[in-house]
Amino acid sequence: MQPSASLKILWERLGRSIALYTAGGAWSAQLPARLRASLRWYYFDGVLAASQEAINVTYLTLFVLALGATNSQIGLMTSLASLGSLALLLPGAMLAERSGSRKWVVVASGGGVTRLAILGLAVLPFIASGPTAVAVAIALKVLMDGFSNLGNPAWTSLTADLVPIAWRGRFFGNRNMVMGAANILVTLLAGQIITAAPSPLTGYQTVYGLALLFGVGASFCFAQIQEPEVQRMESANPSDAYNLGALLQTLRGDRTFLYFCLAQMVWNFSLAVAGPFFTVFQVEVLKSTPFIIGIQAIISSISGLPALPLFGRLNDRWGPRKLAIVTGFLIPALPLLWTVVRSPWAPTPINIFGGLVWAGYGLANFNLLLSITDPSKRARYSALFQMSVMISAAVGSAVGGLIIQHVGYITIFIVSGVGRILGNILLWRLVKPPAEAGPTAG
Amino acid sequence: MSNKQGPSTEKVDQLVMVVVPDEQAGELGKKLVAEGFRFTVISASNGLLPAGTSCLMLGIDSADNRHLMQVVEKVCRTRRRYIPANSQFGVAEGLPLNMIEAEVGSANVYALAVDYYEYF
Numbered sequence: 001m002q003p004s005a006s007l008k009i010l011w012e013r014l015g016r017s018i019a020l021y022t023a024g025g026a027w028s029a030q031l032p033a034r035l036r037a038s039l040r041w042y043y044f045d046g047v048l049a050a051s052q053e054a055i056n057v058t059y060l061t062l063f064v065l066a067l068g069a070t071n072s073q074i075g076l077m078t079s080l081a082s083l084g085s086l087a088l089l090l091p092g093a094m095l096a097e098r099s100g101s102r103k104w105v106v107v108a109s110g111g112g113v114t115r116l117a118i119l120g121l122a123v124l125p126f127i128a129s130g131p132t133a134v135a136v137a138i139a140l141k142v143l144m145d146g147f148s149n150l151g152n153p154a155w156t157s158l159t160a161d162l163v164p165i166a167w168r169g170r171f172f173g174n175r176n177m178v179m180g181a182a183n184i185l186v187t188l189l190a191g192q193i194i195t196a197a198p199s200p201l202t203g204y205q206t207v208y209g210l211a212l213l214f215g216v217g218a219s220f221c222f223a224q225i226q227e228p229e230v231q232r233m234e235s236a237n238p239s240d241a242y243n244l245g246a247l248l249q250t251l252r253g254d255r256t257f258l259y260f261c262l263a264q265m266v267w268n269f270s271l272a273v274a275g276p277f278f279t280v281f282q283v284e285v286l287k288s289t290p291f292i293i294g295i296q297a298i299i300s301s302i303s304g305l306p307a308l309p310l311f312g313r314l315n316d317r318w319g320p321r322k323l324a325i326v327t328g329f330l331i332p333a334l335p336l337l338w339t340v341v342r343s344p345w346a347p348t349p350i351n352i353f354g355g356l357v358w359a360g361y362g363l364a365n366f367n368l369l370l371s372i373t374d375p376s377k378r379a380r381y382s383a384l385f386q387m388s389v390m391i392s393a394a395v396g397s398a399v400g401g402l403i404i405q406h407v408g409y410i411t412i413f414i415v416s417g418v419g420r421i422l423g424n425i426l427l428w429r430l431v432k433p434p435a436e437a438g439p440t441a442g
Numbered sequence: 443m444s445n446k447q448g449p450s451t452e453k454v455d456q457l458v459m460v461v462v463p464d465e466q467a468g469e470l471g472k473k474l475v476a477e478g479f480r481f482t483v484i485s486a487s488n489g490l491l492p493a494g495t496s497c498l499m500l501g502i503d504s505a506d507n508r509h510l511m512q513v514v515e516k517v518c519r520t521r522r523r524y525i526p527a528n529s530q531f532g533v534a535e536g537l538p539l540n541m542i543e544a545e546v547g548s549a550n551v552y553a554l555a556v557d558y559y560e561y562f
């Protein structure tokens with residue numbers, strides 16, 4: 001055979017493999033070509049969006065600090081972003097339910113507004129400086145989180161109709177793995193760009209320009225999806241889930257869930273009181289470069305992966321409540337360990353340990369929520385849970401921002417650790433063992 | 443799994459092939475060993491990134507087929523679970539993940555008659 005002919009065959013095989021893999025795997029060959037193409041666009045949307053978020057999640061706080069933000073303003077930014085997300089929960093559910101096209105809700109909100117805000121951040125140092133630039137950056141962060149949340153119910157509903165339930169495990173397994181790899185590569189690349197840039201602001205502007213390219217690419221891919229017919233919504237009328245009277249009635253009528261929300265509020269308040277300041281602490285006290293901070297974020301994410309199968313088995317053996325309580329008593333050690341950190345690389349073992357225990361806690365907590373809620377009212381319970389998380393996170397960040405100027409990092413880390421212990425004690429003592437019901441996460 | 447030396451005298455008249463997702467192969471293997479079955483595992487898909495499948499090949503006495511099927515059914519029955527709909531990388535600690543309902547667990551089982559079996 002001619003070398004050119006074998007190269008052509010090799011090329012065609014490679015093309016077929018990539019086409020099948022990006023549609024979710026070899027199993028997708030059995031699907032109609034149009035659906036396969038949509039899954040492929042959805043796949044690329046995820047990878048590009050993960051690349052954008054790698055920059056935005058890891059480096060936004062550093063960018064706002066470089067613009068001149070104080071600790072109070074960092075706390076305020078996180079707090080307002082949580083409130084913005086909370087305010088758009090109900091409109092998001094209503095849009096998903098009433099809009100003619102869920103795809104365009106996602107493209108316009110999580111895609112359009114969010115990416116315009118990223119463009120705004122990229123050009124911000126050209127048009128403003130000092131307190132004005134900080135105020136605009138905070139407003140853009142609030143817009144980003146709020147509109148991302150606005151599009152989330154439509155995204156979830158479209159996803160459920162697009163990806164066949166029998167193949168979701170493999171589809172998301174493949175997609176999430178490549179999203180994670182993209183996240184790592186882009187975090188490293190962005191850290192290098194910022195560290196090597198002639199000035200920090202130039203570096204942040206460059207990586208936000210890159211984030212914009214990824215984001216626009218993601219929106220383009222999502223816009224190519226052939227929107228499937230609405231097959232089912234999580235409840236007959238999702239916006240009912242956010243009806244205030246019904247929410248209060250649910251809380252009054254379900255003591256276990258009320259206690260669960262109370263424990264979660266104390267827990268999330270304690271997380272948020274210190275959460276925004278670990279990055280600031282690394283910059284101001286440990287003198288870490290953006291590259292080192294990026295690597296620390298990657299270490300934390302990667303270290304949870306090998307532990308997930310173990311925690312999945314423990315979840316099955318112990319039940320979600322016991323696993324949540326055990327990991328919940330390990331997590332308070334994290335902020336307490338930060339009090340003894342004195343050099344840029346010293347947080348490495350803390351991040352490894354944190355990645356491990358958070359993987360277990362995240363899995364157990366979600367399963368605990370499922371096991372204590374009535375499946376027929378899950379949308380309403382989920383709304384209450386999200387609201388309790390967002391309210392307590394907003395209050396926690398605001399309080400943290402207000403007091404950190406007076407008490408310093410070490411005190412705030414200790415407060416966070418003690419608060420987490422208290423939240424977990426509430427969960428342990430008040431939330432009684434639930435009857436196993438419904439599907440679990442794993 | 444066996445410590446026997448030399449040719450086997452045990453009765454093997456059926457070859458059972460169980461094709462399962464990789465994430466179930468480990469648990470199924472452990473259960474099979476605990477129940478006294480021996481098997482060979484072959485990766486049924488290649489590549490670094492795709493979630494793969496494994497093929498467990500078991501030579502059994504056909505009288506044990508029902509017992510084997512009970513073990514496979516127990517481990518691999520299809521059930522619903524919530525799985526992360528997005529990568530967990532880059533999510534701030536404490537924030538709930540975007541989860542979506544999925545069916546997990548499956549097995550394709552093929553049983554073939556064995557004309558001849560030898561173990562060395």
